[in-house]
Amino acid sequence: MTALLAGLLLLVAATGTGVVLSRRPERQVMAMAANGLALALLFAALQAPDVAFSQLVVGTAAVPLLFLAVLASIRLHRPEERPGDRPEKGA
Template sequence: MDDPLIVVTLLLVAACATAAVAVRDPERQALVLAVLGTTLAVLFTVLQAPDVALSQLAVGSALTPLLLLLSVRKVRRRGRKKDKAR
């Protein structure tokens, strides 16, 4: 495989991982996590592991960020209801 392509993909993964750590808002973290999962799927495809790439695309790019996003919204909604009750 082309070494420059692997290096570029690894740099993209490192940049997305750094962004996921640097973002403070949980909703934005979930979205950056989805982008990180997509870049990891691209990396696995470049490294000729298509089965792992498909699993990463399904779980890491779609399912996990969606569950995190729904959880954060549910927690925030409950917090607002408690504040209104007081």
């Protein structure tokens, strides 16, 4: 059982690092969902099924879907940006 826990802890660390190192918001959301799934697996291995289920529903499904909806809304309502529209620095 300790090898399983060690592997899951490494998986959680790897997915957490993926969240931090992602640059694009869409990839961050997907990495965050993967981290939520890894945490749900870790909680299940630690014999906390209620926490694992909550993490699965909230951290893997609900929050990433809300973030993706917000990102889509921001992109839909953002005015088009052209290269000449940005103010110059120092002006």
